[in-house]
Amino acid sequence: MQRKEQTFGKYRLGKTLGKGYQAKVKICYAPNNKVYAVKIFKRTHSEEKNTKALIQEAGHLTQLKHENLVNLVEILKKEQYIKKNGETYYTMGIVLELCTKGELFDYLLHSGKFTEEQTRYYFKQLISGLQYLHTNNVCHRDLKPENILLDENFNLKIADFGFSARLDGKDGSGFLKSSLGTEGYMAPEINEKKAYIGSAVDLFSAGIILFIMFTGHPPFHKALDSDPYYKLLITDRNSTFWEAHSRNKEKGFFSNDFMNLINSILAYEPQNRITLAELISHPWMKGKCSSNAEIKAAFATRHKQVVEKMDEEKKKKQAEKQNKDNQEISIETNDNENKDKLKQGGNNIIYAAKNKFRSVEDSSQAEIDNLIATYNLKVERFVAPYNEQEDFKQNDIFLNLQPDQILLTLLKHQNEFSQKIALSNDTYKLKCCKTDQNGELVEFNIEIKKNEESNISVITFNKKSGDYYQYLEIVKQIHTFLEA
Incomplete structure (x- = not known):
């Protein structure tokens, strides 16, 4: 009999609430009925690997507590996880404050840019949290709207310390070397694989x-x-930069103080960037700021918009899945071997067994043959190695499937995420482009790599041009059908 309730310790x-490579996050209820969020580490990873990830994320949080951080409640080193189906196993987890109003990213995506007063309110909170971290010898290294949450009063909380590190570095030199973060928010010195100062790259991301909040x-x-x-x-053509960004905006949209502040934060050379102390006293920071009451009123409306749009997207995906299920084509084979697998040609293209990889299995034989012929899939391709320490990005997809299977699935679903696709002749790299809802072109690359240590295939994404949020929506679509 199926259990109605699942527990963790x-x-x-x-x-x-969310799933990632290392863990999933769920709402949890303490014995006193207080509500938190718990990150439960997957048992598919070794205990050593999970312990390392737990220490990386929770290690710094044990010494920190601030109103603009998602604070640690408890570390669960080994607790019994009982799932709904009655399955049980022991794993580790992290209990954190629950931020009920969701990600800053969703407000920007679904309700649009903020007013200058609202932007100032949230930027001050972000800087307050950042200043506290840096004062306590910690840098975040992955600041982005997806890692900024809002609590029940719509106050900002910095989340996800999986890439955090000591500011003084492992050797005490004050420099860090790991190339970590999210591409669109990385400082140039990280992109150029140079040693860097943690506080400088955090401020750059901020x-x-x-x-983004303002525009x-x-x-x-x-x-x-x-x-x-x-x-x-980089080339000191700041006026041209602002002229380009002022197109399609009302005259005077960017104040001189705002432009000066952005120029100072995003300077190419770290030593030329404004410091946190200088930023706090900058003229733009002293402008009119929304009150918490004003934020609550405005963002209650925005939150309703966000929930409605996310519900619409969920229903749309469910409808698409239902439609797909209704149109499934079963592949019948005549012999026992072909009931287990489909093998094309004499090369290394082997397609999955029944129920192992539905996206391929549900294709008709004619469709498979057509894709193989169109994209010359019988050629042997080089699989680029994936180094988790150096290459990891938030949108990476990890699948226990062969690169050929994944490539065929991407090509089968290409019309869902790209209007035009170009496949490399000798690697697993796809160049894609799609026109977004505003008529602008979003260009991006997809590459299938192999983690040689775990023998897991990894799908990586790299945006070349176009709107960042539309790009992320496309990536989410790809996640949906690959992880189905």
Whole structure:
């Protein structure tokens, strides 16, 4: 008989809030009925690997407590996890404050940019949390709207300390070397694989978030001289940078103080960037700021919009899945071997057994043959190695499937995420593009790599041009059908 309730140690578990490579996050209820969020580490990873990830994320939080951080409640080193189906196993977890109003990212995506007063309110809270971290010798290294949550009063909380580190570095030199973070928010020195100062890269990411909150879009795609927008800042053509961003905006949208602050935060050379102490006393920071009452009123309306749009998306995906299920084509084979697998040609393209990889299995033989012929899939391709320490990005997808299977599935679903697709002749790299709802082109690359240590395939994404939020929506679509 199926259990109606699942538990993790002393906590009763509620709905799932999110899933990642290392763990999933669920609502949990303490014996005193207080509500928290719990990150439960997956048993598919070794205990050593889970322990390392737990220490990485929770280690710094044990010494920290601030109103603008998602604070640690408890570390669960080994607790029994009882699932709904009655299955049980022991694993580790982290209990954290629950932020009921969701990610800052969803408000920007579904309800649009903020007013200058609202932007200032949230940026001050972000800087307050950041200053506390840096004062306590901790840098975050992955600041972005997805890692900023809002509590029940719509106050900002910095979350996800999985990439956090000591500011003084492992060797005490004050420099860090690991290339970590999310591409669109990384400082140029990280993109260029240089040693860097943790406080400087955190502040750089905060500046990008500031720009996005106020405009609804990022200032550039990637902080490198190959990026046309960031190159303007590198080459001291700041006026041209602001002229470009002022198009399609009302006259005087950017104040001189705002432009000066962004220029100071996003400077190419770390030593030329404004410090936290200087930022706090900057003229823009002293402008009119929304009150908490004003934020509560405005963001209650925004929250309703966010929930409605997310519900619409969920229903749309459910309808699409139902439609797909109704149109499934079963593949019948005549011999016992082909009931277990489909093998094309004499090369290394082997497709999955029944129920192991439905996206491929549900294709008709004619469709498979057509894709193989169109994209010359019988050729042997080089699989690039994936180094988790150096290559990991938030949107990566980890699948226990062969690269050929994943490639075929991507090609089968290509019309769902790309209007035009180009496959490399000798690697598992796809160049894709799609026109977003505003008529602008979003260009991005997908590459299938292999983690040689675990023998897991990894699908990586790299945005080349276009709106960042529309790009993330496309990536979410791909996650949906690959992880089905």
